[in-house]
Amino acid sequence: MTDSSVTNSRFIELDRIEKVFDVRKKTGFLRRERREVRAVDSISFTVARGEMVGYIGPNGAGKSTTIKMLTGILTPSGGRLRVAGIDPSRERTRLARRIGVVFGQRTTLWWDLPLIDSYRLMHRMYRIPDARYRENLDRCVELLELGALLDVPVRQLSLGQRMRGDIAAALLHDPEVLYLDEPTIGLDVISKAKVREFLKDLNTEQGTTVLLTTHDLQDIEQLCRRVMVIDHGRLMYDGPLTGLHEVGESERTLVVDLERELPPIEAAPARVVRVEGPRQWLAFPASESAAPLVARIASAYPLVDLSVREPDIEAVIAQMYAQQAERVGEEMGEGGFQHAP
Numbered sequence: 401m402t403d404s405s406v407t408n409s410r411f412i413e414l415d416r417i418e419k420v421f422d423v424r425k426k427t428g429f430l431r432r433e434r435r436e437v438r439a440v441d442s443i444s445f446t447v448a449r450g451e452m453v454g455y456i457g458p459n460g461a462g463k464s465t466t467i468k469m470l471t472g473i474l475t476p477s478g479g480r481l482r483v484a485g486i487d488p489s490r491e492r493t494r495l496a497r498r499i500g501v502v503f504g505q506r507t508t509l510w511w512d513l514p515l516i517d518s519y520r521l522m523h524r525m526y527r528i529p530d531a532r533y534r535e536n537l538d539r540c541v542e543l544l545e546l547g548a549l550l551d552v553p554v555r556q557l558s559l560g561q562r563m564r565g566d567i568a569a570a571l572l573h574d575p576e577v578l579y580l581d582e583p584t585i586g587l588d589v590i591s592k593a594k595v596r597e598f599l600k601d602l603n604t605e606q607g608t609t610v611l612l613t614t615h616d617l618q619d620i621e622q623l624c625r626r627v628m629v630i631d632h633g634r635l636m637y638d639g640p641l642t643g644l645h646e647v648g649e650s651e652r653t654l655v656v657d658l659e660r661e662l663p664p665i666e667a668a669p670a671r672v673v674r675v676e677g678p679r680q681w682l683a684f685p686a687s688e689s690a691a692p693l694v695a696r697i698a699s700a701y702p703l704v705d706l707s708v709r710e711p712d713i714e715a716v717i718a719q720m721y722a723q724q725a726e727r728v729g730e731e732m733g734e735g736g737f738q739h740a741p
């Protein structure tokens with residue numbers, strides 16, 4: 401393999417990466433207790449150029465800490481890290497030209513300025529060639545529907561509008577890698593759909609490598625073929641989302657509104673778990689497609705409406721732990737659930 405094909409297949413590379421925080425807590429008038437928090441505990445993975453990967457886990461699992469190390473904001477306490485062949489904490493400025501970051505809970509835009517002024521400032525800060533800046537701005541404005549918002553101060557934008565504005569800001573300098581930390585948090589259904597559609601196109605058309613952290617399993621389902629699960633700083637699973645459902649044996653819920661109250665619907669393998677008047681909740685294995693089940697119920701029962709609810713990430717991980725406890729000493733070793741991607 402040539403150097404560049406090695407870099408392409410291991411565009412992002414973490415080898416036993418650790419991050420330990422030293423936390424000092426006041427325990428008395430002059431006493432302070434020192435405690436170590438192992439936020440990331442020997443994580444190894446590679447992401448190929450052009451991949452779109454979900455990086456999920458419960459609160460405090462170590463996701464943001466990993467992303468901060470990938471951007472060079474934090475220096476690992478141990479292990480080896482490379483992004484596009486660059487050591488992020490040593491060459492943060494050089495790397496900044498090649499990566500884009502969107503933190504859903506924070507904005508990189510200037511709060512009091514109209515959106516377009518933030519973009520103009522970024523144009524200068526990143527020294528983006530004029531033609532490239534114009535081309536990228538036009539594309540983002542069109543696809544993210546920002547035209548009517550460019551002259552609006554950022555503080556007046558809705559959350560969904562601001563998020564689209566932030567995504568555009570992260571892309572003006574043509575990054576090869578985009579880190580997204582909760583890009584759909586707090587957005588309504590339509591805004592979520594717009595953001596997802598845009599990210600999908602960005603990945604397929606521009607070949608941008610995307611690492612996505614989210615609490616919304618639908619983000620992963622619609623965008624990522626591969627998902628990594630982290631918990632207590634350790635990588636618990638690396639593989640397809642369907643495999644995660646199988647490992648955790650998690651369930652989705654079909655919420656069915658019937659025309660009238662009826663006895664519990666019979667549609668194995670789904671089973672009714674709750675009934676409230678004409679509404680029934682049916683649980684079914686998340687690894688199964690909902691389509692045949694929906695078709696069967698629709699042909700046998702008088703339906704008014706139905707919707708599918710995904711399990712939340714916490715529930716999937718809780719299931720993984722329950723499974724692990726059951727299988728201790730059997731097929732699961734100490735290393736957990738790592739699947740080859």
Ligand SMILES: Nc1ncnc2c1ncn2[C@@H]1O[C@H](COP(=O)(O)OP(=O)(O)OP(=O)(O)O)[C@@H](O)[C@H]1O
Nearest residue numbers: 421423437439457458459460461462463464465466
């Ligand atoms: N600067 C810091 N100093 C001390 N501890 C920290 C620091 N940053 C993070 N931690 C701790 O490291 C652990 C991992 O935090 P991190 O923010 O990476 O989790 P996360 O998976 O991103 O969680 P969330 O989904 O809530 O954002 C937590 O226990 C957190 O309290």
